[in-house]
Structures are given as C-alpha cells and as structure tokens.
Amino acid sequence: MGAGASTRRPPPEPTPADVAALDQPFDRDSGDRCFYCLPYDDEMKKRSSLVLLEVGCLGFRLLRPHSDDCLYAFPWGQIHSWAHTDNRFSFRYFDDGKKSVVQYTLFLRDLPQLLEHIQSVIDTILTDRKSLAIPPERFTELLVEMQTYGNGGSVRSPLELLSRQYCSEYYFWSEQGRQLIDAIPSSFDKVEVSVLLHGRLIDQNRFSFMLEGLESQADRDNVWHRITAMKKSASKLHPSGSRAASRGGAASGGGATSPGGGPASPGGAAAF
Incomplete structure (x- = not known):
C-alpha cells in the first residue's frame, strides 16, 4: 500500500x-x-x-x-x-x-x-398530484408565453409568469419542466424557475433530469442549496437535528423524484 x-x-x-x-x-x-x-x-x-x-x-x-x-x-x-x-x-x-x-x-x-x-406513500402523493396536472393545451399556451415573455408583454419574468398564473393551480411532469427551462434564455431565470418548479413536479425523482437544462454545475448546486434552505426555514429543522415539521400535510415541494408516468419501484429511484 x-x-x-x-x-x-x-x-x-x-x-x-x-x-x-x-x-x-x-x-x-x-x-x-x-x-x-x-x-x-x-x-x-x-x-x-x-x-x-x-x-x-x-x-x-x-x-x-x-x-x-x-x-x-x-x-x-x-x-x-x-x-x-x-x-x-x-x-x-x-x-x-x-x-x-x-x-x-x-x-x-x-x-x-x-x-x-x-410505495403506498408514493402512490398516494402521485395520485394527488396527477389529478392537478396541467392540461396539454394550457401547457402549450404557457410554453409560447415563456418563449415570448420579453417582447413587451405585461409579465416581467418567467418566474412571475409561472407563480402568478400556473404554479398555484397546476403540477408539471419533469419533461415539461425541462421544456420550460430550455425555453428560458437567462441563466438567472433558469435557476429561479427551477427552484419554483421543484415543489410543483409530479415526478420529483426526475428533478435531476430537469436540472440538466441549467448551464453549469454551480447553478445546479445553487438550486439544491436554495431548496434545502427553504425546507429548513419552513420546517424549523436545522442540521443539528432539531424537531421536524408537523407530519400532517402533503409533501410540499419536496421529495425525491418519479420516472415517466408513475412511481419507481422500491429499490430504484425515489418516486417523486
């Protein structure tokens, strides 16, 4: 040796x-x-x-x-x-x-x-999120708006567009999230939208696929850092292991993530 x-x-x-x-x-x-x-x-x-x-x-x-x-x-x-x-x-x-x-x-x-x-927990969460998936025609409208938002419209940023008109009502598949990220020209806006969409993905275990649309590993690390900070703030949980948030609600914005159209099998990727 x-x-x-x-x-x-x-x-x-x-x-x-x-x-x-x-x-x-x-x-x-x-x-x-x-x-x-x-x-x-x-x-x-x-x-x-x-x-x-x-x-x-x-x-x-x-x-x-x-x-x-x-x-x-x-x-x-x-x-x-x-x-x-x-x-x-x-x-x-x-x-x-x-x-x-x-x-x-x-x-x-x-x-x-x-x-x-x-698997039972994941199935329940996926069922709830699938019922609120954005309709295809609404997603097409969103994608067009995302591609043209800087051309004199009333919306000042992709983040504003999503948070005002879509994310309060709908969930998205990771493939749709990736299309939105790819349609955004600004690296800053890509990061902002990635943080927002993390909590609105149906298949959160494919969040890393969506993050591949970012321009650098530093941007991807920044997204994870901000998501973690938000969770700690919301739950009052700190690295020292203080008590976590109440367990009563649905998985808000966070979780591991789910492939294609349904949950991953136990032993594979986490299923949302």
Missing part, C-alpha cells in the same frame, strides 16, 4: 441475531410508519446505536427510540434513490452541507413491510 493510502476499514455489519431481535414496526395516528433499525454508518452510530426510521408523506426521519428526538430528516425532494438486499436498506440523498449526494445504510428486520409502505 502506497504512502498516505487510507487504511480505514468499513464498519462491521450487525449479526443476523441482532437484526432478528429488533422490535416490530408500529404506526402513528398520522399514518406514518416506524421501523426499528441498526445503523451501519459510524457517524450515525455515534448519535444512536439504535434508530427509529419514520416514513411518511414528508419523507424519512431518523429518531432516537422512545422519543421525538429527530437525529436526521430527509424530505422526499432530497432523496435520490434507494436499494435493498436481505435486511439491508440504503438510500442516497443530497446533503446541502457537503454539497454532494451521500448514502446511509440501515439494517432492519421488516424490510418487505418498509418497501410496501414507501
């Missing part, structure tokens, strides 16, 4: 007996379901050797068992994907502090129930 090479070894995995000894999942009155898990990552183990994974309409939360002490919160809009095998569940999310996608891994006894509940 060369000089300076890392000798850090991966953390040990829990034994099958450790996993089998975990308590069974339970449901909250809000409809959120909670699963006892053993964390794999050293950083999480330092905070708690046993965690409670709460899955609901706002995303994932990791809590200390037998308390409401929130260690981590992951809104759906920041969850990129997940994978599983046997009793191991891993998910990737955008960490605003590190400005990168990171991964956490958990071991749990009731993995099939977890995957089933995640």
Whole structure:
C-alpha cells in the first residue's frame, strides 16, 4: 500500500441475531410508519446505536427510540434513490452541507413491510398530484408565453409568469419542466424557475433530469442549496437535528423524484 493510502476499514455489519431481535414496526395516528433499525454508518452510530426510521408523506426521519428526538430528516425532494438486499436498506440523498449526494445504510428486520409502505406513500402523493396536472393545451399556451415573455408583454419574468398564473393551480411532469427551462434564455431565470418548479413536479425523482437544462454545475448546486434552505426555514429543522415539521400535510415541494408516468419501484429511484 502506497504512502498516505487510507487504511480505514468499513464498519462491521450487525449479526443476523441482532437484526432478528429488533422490535416490530408500529404506526402513528398520522399514518406514518416506524421501523426499528441498526445503523451501519459510524457517524450515525455515534448519535444512536439504535434508530427509529419514520416514513411518511414528508419523507424519512431518523429518531432516537422512545422519543421525538429527530437525529436526521430527509424530505422526499432530497432523496435520490434507494436499494435493498436481505435486511439491508440504503438510500442516497443530497446533503446541502457537503454539497454532494451521500448514502446511509440501515439494517432492519421488516424490510418487505418498509418497501410496501414507501410505495403506498408514493402512490398516494402521485395520485394527488396527477389529478392537478396541467392540461396539454394550457401547457402549450404557457410554453409560447415563456418563449415570448420579453417582447413587451405585461409579465416581467418567467418566474412571475409561472407563480402568478400556473404554479398555484397546476403540477408539471419533469419533461415539461425541462421544456420550460430550455425555453428560458437567462441563466438567472433558469435557476429561479427551477427552484419554483421543484415543489410543483409530479415526478420529483426526475428533478435531476430537469436540472440538466441549467448551464453549469454551480447553478445546479445553487438550486439544491436554495431548496434545502427553504425546507429548513419552513420546517424549523436545522442540521443539528432539531424537531421536524408537523407530519400532517402533503409533501410540499419536496421529495425525491418519479420516472415517466408513475412511481419507481422500491429499490430504484425515489418516486417523486
């Protein structure tokens, strides 16, 4: 091994007996379901050797068992994907502090129930959003307005056009969002509209596809930073792990994201 090479070894995995000894999942009155898990990552183990994974309409939360002490919160809009095998569940999310996608891994006894509940939550949110999808003819009108907004009309910016006349009423598919981004000439306006549309996408797991229309990685990072800041402000949640927002409403603007015309299968991309 060369000089300076890392000798850090991966953390040990829990034994099958450790996993089998975990308590069974339970449901909250809000409809959120909670699963006892053993964390794999050293950083999480330092905070708690046993965690409670709460899955609901706002995303994932990791809590200390037998308390409401929130260690981590992951809104759906920041969850990129997940994978599983046997009793191991891993998910990737955008960490605003590190400005990168990171991964956490958990071991749990009731993995099939977890995957089933995640899919149920996603199906519910997608059904609600699909019912408010912008009609094709209205989207065509919007696209024309977006392409001509600077030609003496009353609308001063794409952001104003969308926020005033469309985003309060409709949701969009990521493919439509990408068309809107591509129609905007200004890099500043592209960023502004991307932040706005994040909360109005039906298939939020394809938000990264929409962001490919931005001109640089710096612009994409800026969008994620602003989305994260908005969520923290709305939920009063800070990186130290203070309590998250109420779990009663629909996933507002955020969540991981969904392919094409429907939810991704558990173990693939996050489904909105």
